Amino acid sequence: MKKRNSRGFTLSETLTTVLLLAIVFAGITGGIVAVSDAYQKITVRSEAQTLLSTTVTEISKELREAVNISSDDGKISFYSARRGRYISIQNGTDTVGIVIREYSDGSETETEEIRLLSEKTETSNLVSLIDPEKSIQLENGVIRFAVYVTAEKDLQSGPAKAIISMDISIRPYSAV
Numbered sequence: 001m002k003k004r005n006s007r008g009f010t011l012s013e014t015l016t017t018v019l020l021l022a023i024v025f026a027g028i029t030g031g032i033v034a035v036s037d038a039y040q041k042i043t044v045r046s047e048a049q050t051l052l053s054t055t056v057t058e059i060s061k062e063l064r065e066a067v068n069i070s071s072d073d074g075k076i077s078f079y080s081a082r083r084g085r086y087i088s089i090q091n092g093t094d095t096v097g098i099v100i101r102e103y104s105d106g107s108e109t110e111t112e113e114i115r116l117l118s119e120k121t122e123t124s125n126l127v128s129l130i131d132p133e134k135s136i137q138l139e140n141g142v143i144r145f146a147v148y149v150t151a152e153k154d155l156q157s158g159p160a161k162a163i164i165s166m167d168i169s170i171r172p173y174s175a176v
Contacts, residue, residue, distance in 0.1 A: 055128040071136040
C-alpha cells in the first residue's frame, strides 16, 4: 500500500475551495450593488422632496401678494407687489425648470427671465416644472395648479417621468 503525502491539498480540494470562495464573493458583491442602488434611489427621492418643497415655498411667496391674476397657456401672469412689476411664472425653455419673466408694464414685452430656483438648489440634475397636463385654474380667488420634479435627463429623452408631484392651492392676500 502506498503511503499518502499529507503535506498538501489535492487538486479537487483546491478547486472546490476556489469555487466556494467565488460563490461567496459573488453573493457579497450582489449585496453591495443592491444596497448602493437602494441608497441612490432614496437619496434622489429625498432631494426631490426638498426641491419640491422649496419650489412650492418660492411660488407661494410670489403668488401671496399677486394682483390682477390671469392664466393661459401654462403660465400664471400677475402684478407682483413684492417686485413692483408684472411677472409671469412658467416653465422655462430647455431644461432650466420654472422661470419668472418680468415685464416693465402690463405688456408682453419681456425685460428679463429669472430662474425661480438657483442652480445650486436643483441638485442631482433634478428640475421642478409646472405640470402642463393639469391646467392652471382660477376659482373664487384661489389659484390651483400642479408642480412636479423630474430628472433633467428624462426631459431630453421624451415625456418627463415625475419623481414626485404636488397639487397646489394658493389664495393671494388680495382675494381675502
